[in-house]
Amino acid sequence: MRGIAISLLASVFICVTSSTSLAGVNEGKQVFLDKGCTNCHTVTAQGIESKKMMDAPDLSTVGTKHDGDFLLKFLRKKIDLNGKKHQKKFKGSKADFMKLQKWLLSLK
Ligand code: HEC
Structure with missing residues (x-):
């Protein structure tokens, strides 16, 4: 009984964590x-x-x-790419940046 309960709990946990990380990507x-990158x-x-600005x-x-x-x-x-700084400085919270970063890193 106990083993079943534990594995049930574990699978619920895995479900929850994997769906929140996906949500994080979509938030990015x-x-x-929202930040006008497009x-x-x-x-x-x-x-x-x-x-096409x-x-x-x-x-x-x-x-x-x-x-x-x-x-x-x-x-x-703060740093250059090909000898130039980026056109637009990201303005927003650290939390927003972290979501954006996660999404950008997922683009492969
Ligand atoms: C005003 C136009 C403009 C806006 C708005 C803009 N960018 Fe850029 N971005 C550029 C240009 C131009 C480059 C190429 C820079 C270079 O190669 O020197 C670039 C380069 C980049 C790169 C590097 C790409 C590569 O292939 O190495 C990333 C990542 C990036 N931008 C992300 C963003 C994000 C995220 C936003 C929104 C917060 C954004 N940009 C908003 C013009 C813009």
Whole structure:
């Protein structure tokens, strides 16, 4: 009896944790849309169009190019990419940034 209860609990736990991490990723997509990243960037793999304010790279595979630490510094305009700072400084809470970062890193 006890074994069954424990394995039941374990599977409930796994379900809950995996669904919240997925939700976290989708929240990151929402931050991306809310913060005006689509003024310049497309993410064609996700069907995200841009307003083409500038010729910016498509971010469909950005998760294969950079790590989280780079994204944090680059999007806060602390470091350069190809000798330039990013066009737009990320303005928002740390919590929002973490969601955004998680989503960007999932784009592979
Ligand atoms: C005003 C236009 C503009 C906006 C708005 C903008 N970006 Fe960018 N972004 C660029 C340009 C241009 C580059 C290319 C920089 C370079 O290669 O020097 C770039 C590069 C990047 C890169 C690196 C891409 C690569 O292939 O290495 C990431 C990641 C990125 N942007 C994320 C974002 C996020 C997230 C937002 C929203 C918070 C955002 N950008 C908003 C113009 C913009």
